[in-house]
Amino acid sequence: MAMTDKHSQMLDRELKKGSAELLILSLVEARPRHGYEISKLIEARSRGALSFHVASLYPLLYRLEKRGWIEGRWVEKAGQRRRRYYKLTKEGKKVLAAQRSTWQSFVAAINRITDTENA
Amino acid sequence: MPDWKEEIRKRLVSLKLSPVREAEIVEELSQHLDDRYRELLARGASEDAAHRAALAELSESRMLQQELRRIEQQNAPEPVVFGSNRRANMIADLWQDLRYGARMLLKQPGFTLIVVLMLAFGIGVNTAMFTVFNALVLKPLPIKDADSFVAVRGVAPQPGQRARYFFSFPDYQDYAARNQTFSGLTLMSEVGATLGIENRELGAPREEFGVVNCQLVTANYFSVLGAEMALGRGFLPEEERTPNTHPVVVLSYYFWERSLNCDPQVIGRTIRLSGQPFTIVGVTNQEFIGTEFIRPVCWLPLMMIEALRPERGANWVTDRTLSSFYMYGRLKPGVTVAQAQAELSQLTAQLAQAHPDKRTDKPRNTAVQLTRAPTFTTNDNEDDAGDLLLALPLSVALVLLIACANVANLMLARAANRQKEIATRLALGATRWRIVRQLLTESVLLALAGGVLGLLLAWWALSVLYPLLLAQVPIPAVFRASLALNLAPDYRVFGFALLMALMAGVTAGLAPAWQASRPNLTSAIKGEGSVFGEHLSQSRLRNALIVTQLAFSLVLLVSAGLLARNLQKLQTVDTGYETARLFTIEADLGLTRAAQTEALRQQLEMRLRALPDVQAVSRTSHAPLEGGAQRAFVTLPGHGDAQNMPMARFARVSSTHLATLGVPLLHGRNFTEQEAASGARVAVISAATVRKYWPQFNDLSQAIGQSLSVQTEFDEAPNPAAFPVYQVIGVTRDLLTGVVFYPDGPFIHLPFQPGKSGDEYLLVRTRSDASRVMATMYAETAALNPNATVAMRATAENVDMQNMPFRVAANLALVLGLIALALAAIGLYGVMSFVVAQRTREIGVRVALGAQPRSILTLFIKQGMRLIAVGIVLGLLGGAGIARLLALILVDLSPFDPLTFGGVSLCLTSVALLATWLPARRAAKVDPMIALRHE
Structure with missing residues (x-):
């Protein structure tokens, strides 16, 4: 975890709780990815601000799978161990679109508030 | 590379995931850790540091467990461990049982096939019967908006009194005028009439259809029933105003299609009904069939009733005691059945008060009962057939029970072979209930397969066999086509088959499952269960099942035997005259031309006498074997009580009648042609008449010269003093002239007065085959008068018709009985084979110790015989029970006919002995060396 102090750890968890689903759904939107790849991408794209452990990532993946938003499948590639790839389902696409617009209006609202304070 | 799997598994163990799921998660997570580890190494970390960092990923393992528990255990399937003893998900269990059961059944295709076939037979016959019952009794009539359509029937003022189900025309008029709840009320009455249709081409003979079924209806009938016309119109209000003025007819679609080839030019053409x-004026559309399962050929205005039923006279329009019409109604929108019933009942009570009936034995109804969406049988009298109707469903249910007993026995044998498997599961901790459920699932699975097959079997029997059987019945094609029974299966039939299958599955499976789930664990696992006798209780259950089967099949065989004997008696019944080479002609010109009709009949009689093939001709008011003759009040002069006047059947016959029938007089003389023509009051009576009116006479001849008062006109208050007195001049033996299965009772032949009676027949005795003469007579009649309608019937055909229900019943019972016998024999054979197989080692020991093959054979035959004997005793008792139900249709045959009971017992014993002997012989041939090596 990048942030170390207790305060930021809490913030991290709260933020993750709300947004983690959105993050994962967006990451598997373009193409199927496996768990490790997803965790690396989150870490890389947030420039280390966000990171998921095994203990938090996989339960989330299984939950999304159970809801039918993503679908995991074992894929064997030549010369590699088999890996479980997750892809977005039809239903997942709808959920993603909805969550995305909610998130954007949420961010926009937050921005408007914080910007006026600063202005 | 470190192995992460153990670490991960440790953290998952408390979740109790299914092994498959756990392996998946372990693999996925360990891969993740691998990736992490490699990446750290690549970045230059030491192996030790990388290992620690990777493991740190699992640091929040409590969270991992919590989250996974929430997600994974929502619907975790039970692991496939048969010893499982904990309470688990019922649905998952059921699914597992089903799959396991299906696998086990497919492993033994022979067993499965036999069981499914047996159940299919049992369920099939039951479903077929239910389909017919459904079509007759449960399916609503195919009438538009059936929910607002009601059948109306009378309710007796007091319980126990016979209700008048029908209504009179004046009552109907009052109901129709005074009710507020119906948009229409209508009357219907069924009537038979001879039908002839002119061919279009001039000179071609008219086509005759014999007697057909017609319905007389009020003018609003078609609109109340919501019938649509394929051609033309229904009846007009003016066609219901005055009697006998509007001879119009609406044809039924099926008749128009079959007999008129859908001729579109048919409107305006003329048909002849009873001359x-x-x-x-119209043809109904295809969907409309009316309210009776024998569809009418046509509908006529009620006002034309006298043309077809002249004996009813003209006062039906005003007489409230002449209640003979079915009433139906269409409710106004929004009116409930209860409201309408209350209103009509109130009207009924008012009518009963305003127009009381003088007859004390038939009080007027004071209420009505309405039935919404009626079926074919709504308006029938229930109490006609009584217990007899019970015999059939009882018999087919027995077939299913026998099949179930058979299946139960096979399951029991199979469970015995699976004792090891069951014992292992019990030893591993499965509860008994769990095992019972597994075995029950298997039997229900079998029964469901049997049910599907049975449904197909029933459907096949009804759609393929039924028309074939129907075609064998000696009835005119028009009549056959008129049967409107819709035997297509509907949700009720499917539901019934499903129910039967479930019940059969549980019935056949419960006892074996219960038995099989309590084996002695140690001996069963060691394979010792079959040494020197087996579980006593198991063999007891098996024996009970076999005895039940034998008893049930004997019950069915008894009814088959009784019905077959009954049919045989009917076919050889002595009517007192020869029925072959005898036929009747009904020739008619209609009511309005009585004189011309009489002339036609005389001409026909003369014409017939001139034919070389004709031996004798007579005229009679009663055609032989077309149902009971009319009845008259008959009493000794000066005797008789007006309230309780004795009655006897009679016929008015010409002087040649007895000679035409071929019946000699026992005593006295026949009347002469002159006596007949002058209306002399002389009578020839039957022996039964003498016995009834002069029981004191030792000799029938003493009746000659005696007098009888005979009143042939029905009178509500008969006055014996005014009855015409007839002198007895001759006595005949007793004849059967009404129905073959019931004696005529006292019968009186009165001289026939030409032109005086409505219904009248020419009776013809031919020298050779009657059908040849009959074929020529249509043309002969048309030549005499082209307007006449003619119907002819061979008396032998009437006998066939009357015997038909008995033949059907006998054949049905025979088929059921044979199926039952075959099932019971298979069952007995199976059980004895099983017993022999189970005791092979024992037999080996016995033979090794010096037992002779003969004594081995006797041992098993004795065992079989005991079962057979008990089965037969119980079966005879059950047979006596069913015989009591059948007694109603047994003619001159005791329901406890010893020949039948003895015969079927013998038959069952021989078949059962054969089924025992075959496996017993195998036992006797056992080679001790091989037997002792067995297992």
């Missing part, structure tokens, strides 16, 4: 011309 009277009727103009065709």
